Amino acid sequence: MISLTSPVETRAHGWPAGAKLAALCVATMGLFSLTHPALQAAALAVTLLLYALPGWRFFKVGLARLRVLLPFVVLIMVWHIVTHDIMAGATVTLRMMTAVALANLVTMTTKLAQMVAVVTWLTTPLRRLxxxxxxxxxxxxxxxxxxxxxxxxxxxxxxxxxxxxxxxxxxxxxxxxxxxxxxxxxxxxxxxxxxxxx
Incomplete structure (x- = not known):
């Protein structure tokens, strides 16, 4: 997660934080079941569409926050080119970009206090111990x-x-x-x- 809450209000801002985090977990696990670069590219395209739905300003801010991934993308692709495994490199890179973009989308539409409240609820059994x-x-x-x-x-x-x-x-x-x-x-x-x- 690499972003703070977006000032641009979207419908997702009103959704329960627990539901968004649960959906993020399911989506991330689903990404690991996709083994072909074309499927990973499709998942990334859907994620970018989710960024675009609230409008241009939200889309622009979201993509700007994802620029920090660029060095990792270059490093992973260079390594897989050197090892002659470009398909695997493309799969890993696209999966990483999609997973981080989805996590960023959740943090952009969820207040920090709401996330902490979810963590507090999840750790309730530990407090009972x-x-x-x-x-x-x-x-x-x-x-x-x-x-x-x-x-x-x-x-x-x-x-x-x-x-x-x-x-x-x-x-x-x-x-x-x-x-x-x-x-x-x-x-x-x-x-x-x-x-x-x-």
């Missing part, structure tokens, strides 16, 4: 919230690199990106401690 689940619920909320934030910071780092160097953005980005992620984690930890922690 005496297991503290607040950390699990908070962890899931933080992952959903900070994944797009870190992706945006990664894009800004890449833009800064291109503005200062003629060399391609490569492995040198890993260290500053890691430092940014750790810095954000420390700020969040301090904020949690200031509010009583877990």
């Amino acid at each position: 005496g297991i503290q689940t607040r950390a699990i619920e908070l962890g899931i909320a933080l992952v959903i919230r900070f994944t797009p934030v870190l992706a945006q910071k990664g894009q800004l780092l890449a833009q800064s690199w291109r503005a200062r160097s003629t060399k391609r953005v490569g492995w040198r980005m890993i260290i500053p990106f890691t430092v940014l992620a750790i810095d954000d984690a420390e700020h969040v930890a301090e904020a949690l401690r200031a509010r009583g922690g877990l």
Whole structure:
């Protein structure tokens, strides 16, 4: 899941979060039953149609959030070209794009509080066994919230690199990106401690 709730209101915004997450699980499992690239391409086309139904603005924002997949798509395809297994590479790539696009669609039409409520409900049996689940619920909320934030910071780092160097953005980005992620984690930890922690 790589997006926050879309400001563009759609009918899906009013649907129950649990139903959307359950449908996402079923759809993702269904993708793994499709073994031919043509079927995966059809599934991706249907997903893109779902993005287009609410209008151009929603479609544009949704696709913009999916750009973070581009490096992974290139890496997977290059590897499968080198290993002479292009069909498998196309299947894996299309499946990944569709699965992430569907997850992104769910997060774009579901408020974070609604997702946390679903997780709280799912972990009810664990609480009855005496297991503290607040950390699990908070962890899931933080992952959903900070994944797009870190992706945006990664894009800004890449833009800064291109503005200062003629060399391609490569492995040198890993260290500053890691430092940014750790810095954000420390700020969040301090904020949690200031509010009583877990």
